[in-house]
Amino acid sequence: MNQHPLNLRVTRYAAEAKDVALIELRADDGRALPPFSAGAHLEILVAGDLPRHYSLLNAPDERDRYLIGVGLAPDSRGGSRFMHQQLRLGDTLACSLPRNHFGLDEHLQRYCLVAGGIGITPILAMLRWCQAHDKDWRLVYSARNRQRAAFYETLRALDPARVQLHFDDEAGGHLDTAQLLDTLRDGEHLYACGPAPMLDALQAAAGPRAERLHIERFSAAPASTEGDRGFTVHLNLSDRSIWVAPQQSILEALEAHGVELPFSCRAGICGSCQTRVCAGVPDHRDLILSDADKAAGQSLMICVSRALGDSLVLDL
Amino acid sequence: MSLPTSNLIAHARKASEPMANRETPFIYNEWYVAAFDDEVGRHLLARRLLDRRVVMYRTEAGEPIALEDRCAHRSFPLSRSHLQGDTIVCGYHGFRYDAAGDLTEVPSQKNCPRGIGVRRYPLVRQGPLLWIWLGEEALADAAQIPHQAWIDDPAWACTSGYFHHPGNYVSLHENLMDLTHLSFLHANTIGTPDYASAPYKLDLKEGHYTLIREVVPTTLSPVWGKTTGLEGCPSAARIATSEFLSPGLHRVSVTFYDSAQPLEQRQQFHIRTAHILTPETANSLHYFIVHGRDFAQHDEALGEYMHEQLFAAFNEDVEGLGALEAALDDRDDHHYEISVASDAPAVATRLYLKKRADAERQHDSRKVG
Numbered sequence: 001m002n003q004h005p006l007n008l009r010v011t012r013y014a015a016e017a018k019d020v021a022l023i024e025l026r027a028d029d030g031r032a033l034p035p036f037s038a039g040a041h042l043e044i045l046v047a048g049d050l051p052r053h054y055s056l057l058n059a060p061d062e063r064d065r066y067l068i069g070v071g072l073a074p075d076s077r078g079g080s081r082f083m084h085q086q087l088r089l090g091d092t093l094a095c096s097l098p099r100n101h102f103g104l105d106e107h108l109q110r111y112c113l114v115a116g117g118i119g120i121t122p123i124l125a126m127l128r129w130c131q132a133h134d135k136d137w138r139l140v141y142s143a144r145n146r147q148r149a150a151f152y153e154t155l156r157a158l159d160p161a162r163v164q165l166h167f168d169d170e171a172g173g174h175l176d177t178a179q180l181l182d183t184l185r186d187g188e189h190l191y192a193c194g195p196a197p198m199l200d201a202l203q204a205a206a207g208p209r210a211e212r213l214h215i216e217r218f219s220a221a222p223a224s225t226e227g228d229r230g231f232t233v234h235l236n237l238s239d240r241s242i243w244v245a246p247q248q249s250i251l252e253a254l255e256a257h258g259v260e261l262p263f264s265c266r267a268g269i270c271g272s273c274q275t276r277v278c279a280g281v282p283d284h285r286d287l288i289l290s291d292a293d294k295a296a297g298q299s300l301m302i303c304v305s306r307a308l309g310d311s312l313v314l315d316l
Numbered sequence: 317m318s319l320p321t322s323n324l325i326a327h328a329r330k331a332s333e334p335m336a337n338r339e340t341p342f343i344y345n346e347w348y349v350a351a352f353d354d355e356v357g358r359h360l361l362a363r364r365l366l367d368r369r370v371v372m373y374r375t376e377a378g379e380p381i382a383l384e385d386r387c388a389h390r391s392f393p394l395s396r397s398h399l400q401g402d403t404i405v406c407g408y409h410g411f412r413y414d415a416a417g418d419l420t421e422v423p424s425q426k427n428c429p430r431g432i433g434v435r436r437y438p439l440v441r442q443g444p445l446l447w448i449w450l451g452e453e454a455l456a457d458a459a460q461i462p463h464q465a466w467i468d469d470p471a472w473a474c475t476s477g478y479f480h481h482p483g484n485y486v487s488l489h490e491n492l493m494d495l496t497h498l499s500f501l502h503a504n505t506i507g508t509p510d511y512a513s514a515p516y517k518l519d520l521k522e523g524h525y526t527l528i529r530e531v532v533p534t535t536l537s538p539v540w541g542k543t544t545g546l547e548g549c550p551s552a553a554r555i556a557t558s559e560f561l562s563p564g565l566h567r568v569s570v571t572f573y574d575s576a577q578p579l580e581q582r583q584q585f586h587i588r589t590a591h592i593l594t595p596e597t598a599n600s601l602h603y604f605i606v607h608g609r610d611f612a613q614h615d616e617a618l619g620e621y622m623h624e625q626l627f628a629a630f631n632e633d634v635e636g637l638g639a640l641e642a643a644l645d646d647r648d649d650h651h652y653e654i655s656v657a658s659d660a661p662a663v664a665t666r667l668y669l670k671k672r673a674d675a676e677r678q679h680d681s682r683k684v685g
Binding site for chain 1: 323518658
């Protein structure tokens with residue numbers, strides 16, 4: 001089965017903000033595109049064969065186009081650099097069907113939408129859905145400065161009582177995520193997308209509110225493991241330290257050192273290899289732990305997940 | 317709609333690479349069942365085993381013989397020939413082979429060349445089964461046959477059957493290793509809905525993989541309920557042990573009892589099934605089944621009922637896996653498979669089967685029969 005069956009044409013290409021390109025994609029024959037829900041993304045083959053993920057930012061009830069926003073990453077490994085410097089109006093891109101690992105629970109009372117930088121893209125789709133369904137929503141948008149704030153004009157036109165804009169240069173620092181979490185009201189869930197440090201800070205401060213915190217991590221290439229770093233795992237019970245190389249999973253590294261552990265899928269979907277974490281912050285790559293469990297960081301799937309820092313201590 | 321990311325698919329494919337599948341070469345250095353003992357008599361029986369053509373017969377003294385089914389002269393099937401005493405007379409030019417597989421006469425010339433023969437395969441009877449060794453001669457050791465003593469034990473009443481199974485043997489091992497399919501593939505026969513979600517324990521040792529599933533309390537399906545007398549009992553227990561014992565043998569043992577009764581007083585009912593898998597080709601296999609019970613041993617009607625019900629269930633496997641085999645025929649380049657937690661022993665079994673197959677090819681075992 002072809003993973004990228006939609007050949008879509010770039011029908012609009014605009015500079016949305018500094019280092020942010022707004023790209024509109026349509027089917028050549030003008031036919032309706034597969035529907036998506038707020039929070040969804042496309043996997044697009046850029047520069048021919050690099051798979052990259054881009055969130056859909058338009059209202060989910062639009063069936064004739066997909067809108068994506070691409071931030072130019074300073075350390076781009078080819079994805080955003082291609083999209084900013086080589087992609088032209090009229091080009092076609094091979095896209096997957098929309099996928100959603102960051103869907104809104106549509107039955108909530110209140111939505112607190114939090115975006116950092118280019119993370120505004122899925123959040124904007126969520127905001128449009130909330131508006132269309134008359135939900136109680138508010139938006140917190142953090143960017144380095146006004147020039148880099150994508151959709152600044154769009155957001156300024158919204159009800160100022162609902163929109164909090166934070167610019168690092170004007171505020172003299174990053175968004176205070178702990179304080180933000182303290183403002184969470186009864187029945188209000190927080191959906192966040194943005195740079196890793198912002199999301200890490202939200203997870204770290206969540207505590208008992210973790211089950212109302214939903215995040216989607218943006219990295220320049222979430223589908224690729226090229227950017228993976230090596231790190232150390234310390235085995236608490238056997239007092240051993242083992243290096244996990246960038247292209248290696250924790251499970252593989254342990255097996256290479258003669259440690260045999262339960263597994264089945266080796267793909268992060270079955271839970272057989274779930275291992276307790278004694279210390280360190282996991283970088284969850286699995287598809288089975290709940291958002292709350294991921295935020296709590298007390299265990300991880302060693303067949304796919306990694307470490308956010310330099311090391312993890314595992315209960316092995 | 318969510319489709320797996322290319323990342324997940326890459327992980328799934330990488331996990332599948334070291335696992336045996338229908339393309340994995342056979343493991344020849346193992347004992348497999350060639351036939352039930354009572355299938356081999358004073359006639360020439362042709363059978364394809366692990367893609368080798370084999371002919372079997374019984375000598376006048378009663379010894380079962382297995383030879384390569386190909387005349388050394390012009391490859392005519394020896395099975396299409398004539399059994400005279402203990403000698404095969406080839407149906408083409410009358411070459412004669414004795415029970416050792418040696419050529420003893422060439423009708424068209426006076427002097428028979430010495431030192432010519434066809435391959436003879438060790439064939440050993442254990443209980444009602446004839447086990448054959450198709451691998452390297454020097455490695456054949458009858459002590460390695462995974463003998464099932466219970467089949468011959470008078471404490472067990474046994475019935476047997478055979479299916480010509482239209483699927484590959486790796487898929488059948490998987491089917492037996494993951495009995496959560498009972499709740500679904502066998503919903504109308506031996507499965508109950510609670511089976512799939514019941515807790516289980518694993519014991520994974522190299523070459524011997526075991527899964528024990530305890531379904532307690534449960535109500536037994538009619539075939540077990542009626543035969544054990546536990547029909548309708550809401551506190552019945554069904555403890556099922558699945559064991560991969562060798563590439564040619566899987567054993568399922570089940571214990572039934574009433575869990576409401578105290579341990580010392582409760583009667584335990586045991587059944588066992590030897591699922592004997594002998595590949596025929598890459599996509600078909602000989603499926604011999606021997607099933608036994610250690611209760612109501614002399615109740616023939618009960619035995620027949622149990623046999624009929626069970627074999628209806630086994631037929632569901634044969635049909636289901638035949639459909640699976642056809643689906644596997646249609647795989648394309650984008651094919652992938654994912655495993656879930658209860659696949660762990662099947663995954664371990666498939667890793668082991670591929671390891672054995674790869675090791676054999678590395679040691680360059682003779683494929684010529």
